[in-house]
Amino acid sequence: MNRTFSIGVCVLLSLLSFEIQAQTLLKDATNSFAKFNRSHDFKDLETARKQIDEGYKTAKDSSSFKNNLTRCLIYSTLAAVDSNRKLDYKTDPARQALTCLQKLDNSKFRSDFINEIEYIKSQLSKSFLYDAKVYLSNYDHSEAVNAFKKVDSLTGKNNSINHNIALLHQRIGNIRQSIEYYQELKQESPEADYFLTLAYLYEQMGEEQAALQIAQQGRLKFPENRDLLFYELNYFSDNKKFDKVLELVRVALKLDEFNPDLNYLAGFSFESMGEYQRAEEYYEKVLNTNPNNYDANYALGLLYLQSYAMKSKKKELLFRAKQYLLIAMEI
Template identity: 35%
Template sequence: MLQKREMKMNRIHQQKIKEKAYCKMKKAFLLFFVTFMMGQPIVWAQSDEKEGNNAFAMYAKTADFKQLENARKFSDNAYKERRDSSAYKNNLLRALVYSSLAVADSNRSLKYSKDPIDEAKFALSKLNDEQLNYENEAQITYIHRKLGNAHLILGRRALNNNKYEEAYNHLKQVDTLSRGDIQVNRNLAVLASQLEKNDEAIHYYNAYLESKDNASAEDILIMADLYNKTGNQNERLNVLLSGSDSYPDNKDILFQIINIYAGNGSYDAVVPLIEHAIRLEPENVELNYLAGYAYEVTGNRKQAEQYYKTTLDLDDNNYNANFELGLLYLRDFVSDTANMEKKDLAEKHLLKANEIDPNSVNALQSLAVLFDKSGDTIQYERVSNQLNQNTFN
C-alpha cells in the first residue's frame, strides 16, 4: 500500500512539473509575440521594399501602369522614416519607380509633392556605394536612360512652343544622362547656334563629328558656318579644306574655299581651284569673272582675257568684266599707241562699263587716259567734265 501511495505521489509531482513547463513556454511565447508585434514597423518597411520591387518587376514585364502606381505606393511607404531614406535598396527602388513615372506619366496626371524627375535624381544621388552600384549597374543604366527620355520629352515640347532656351537646357540634361549620345550632341549644336551660343555650338558639333566615322558634306558646311560666326576664319578654312578632300565635287564647299582665298587676296590659291569649279558650273558668271581676275593678278594675261570674254558671252552687261577687259586693252594701247585695234577694243569696253555705271570713277578715269593718249580732245574734255561733276556731287 505504501509503495502504491508513493507511485501516486510521483505521478502528481510529474504532472505539476509539466504544468509549470507549459506555463513557462506559454509566457515565453507571449513574450515573443509581444516583441514581434513591437518590431512590426521595421518588418513592414522591409516588406514594402520587397513588395515595391515585385510590383516594379511586374510593370517592367507588362508595362501595366497600375503596377507602377503600386510600386510607387510601396516605395513611398518604405521611405517615410529618416533611416529608411538612407537605405540603398529603398533609394534604388525609388529611383527606378520615379524615373519610370517621369516618362510613363509625362503629362503628370498623378499628384506629386515634387516632380518625378527631381524625386528620381535625389534618390539616385544617394546611391554612393561603389560595390552595390557595380552589382546594380543594369538598374542604374535604366534610371539614367529613363531620366534622359523624360528630359527629351520636355525638350521637344519646349521646342514645339518655340521655347528654345528651355529646350536647350533640357537637352543638356539629356546629354549628361546619355553620356554623349551622338544625336543629342547634334541637336544641342543646332539649338546652341540658333540661340547664338556659337562657341557652345562648336563644342557640341565637334563632339558629334568625333562620334562619326565620316562627316557629311552638310556637317562640314554647318561647322564652317559656326566658325564664320565666331570670326575664326582659319578654322573655317581648315574645316572646308578637309571637307574638300572628302567631297571634291561639292560645289558649296569648293565655292566657299575660293571665296575665302579671293577675299584674302590670295589669287595664287584661287587659280588651282577655279577651273574645276567652272567645270562644275560652267555658266556661273561670277566664277568666270573671278577666274579672269585671278589669272590677271597672277600674270596670266591670255587666260584672263579669255575668261573675261566668256563672262561677257554669258552677261554682256557685266560691269566688272567690261571694265577689266577694257583695262587690259588700254594697257596694251598705252605700251603701243600705234595699235589702234587695242585702242578701239579698250574704248568699246570702257564705254560699255561707263554706260552700265555712269557714276563709276574708275571707268571715267580710264577713259580719260585712253582719250588723252589717243589725242581725242573732245572726248577727253567730256569725260573730264563728267569726272569733275561726280567729284563735286
C-alpha cells in the first residue's frame, strides 16, 4: 500500500515537474519574443523559437491556446523576417504558423486576442507576398497565384491582391477564373479598365454578346471613356451594323473631333450604306488634318472611280479618282 502510494506520489511529482517546465519554457519564449520586438535582434527571435519548440512536444502542449498563440506569433514573424529561410526548419515556418492559426481560429478564446491574431495574419501576408514576388520574377505564374490566394485568405477582400490574381489567371490562360475575379473587382470597385478587360476576355471565350453587354455597361458608367467607346464601335463595324456605328461615331467625334480613325470610320460607314456624299465629306475631313493618310486617299479615289463608272462618266470624277489613287500609291 505504502509502495503504491509512493509510486503515485512520484508520478504526480513528475507530472507537476513537466508542467512547471512547460510553463517555464512558454514564459521564456514569450519573454524572448518580447525582447526581439524591442531589440529587432534576430538572435532573440531564434532563441524564442528554440524555447517554444521545447515546450511544444506533447498533445497537451499542442492543444493549449497559449502555446499555440505564442508559437504562432513566433513562427509567423520568422516567416516574414527570415524570408530567405536562412535557418533550418523541419517544416516551413509559414506552414507551422498556419497550422497554429487554424487552432486559434477554432478556439473560444480567440476574441480575447484579436490584436495578436491580426499581427499574425499581417506577418504571414508579408511572407506570402514575398513568395509571390519571387515566383513572378521566375515567371512561375501558377505558384504566384497560389501565394496571392493565401494573402487574400488572410486579409479578406483586397482589390490589389485580387487584381493580381485576375491578371495572372489571364496570363496563364485560365480565362474563366480571370473573369470571375474581374467580375468581383467590377462590383467592389468599378473601373473602366475592368469593364474593358472583361469584354476582351468574354470575346476570347467566344461569348461576343456577353462581351458587348459588358462594354455597354461600362460605357453607361463611363460615358467619356474612349477605349470602351472604340470597343463598341469596332464590334458594330466588324458585324457591319453601320447604322449603330454612325450613332456611336457622332458621340465619339464630340470627344475627339479631328480623330482620323473616327472620321475614316464615319466615311466608310456612310459609303457602306450608300450615302456617298456624306462618305466623301468625312474622307476629306481626314485628309484636311492628314493629307498623307493612305486609307482616306485610297477610299476617296475608289469612291470617285465608282461614281464615274455608275453615273455620267464625268471626266472630272475620273481625274479626281486618279489623283487620290496616285497619292495613295506613293504613300
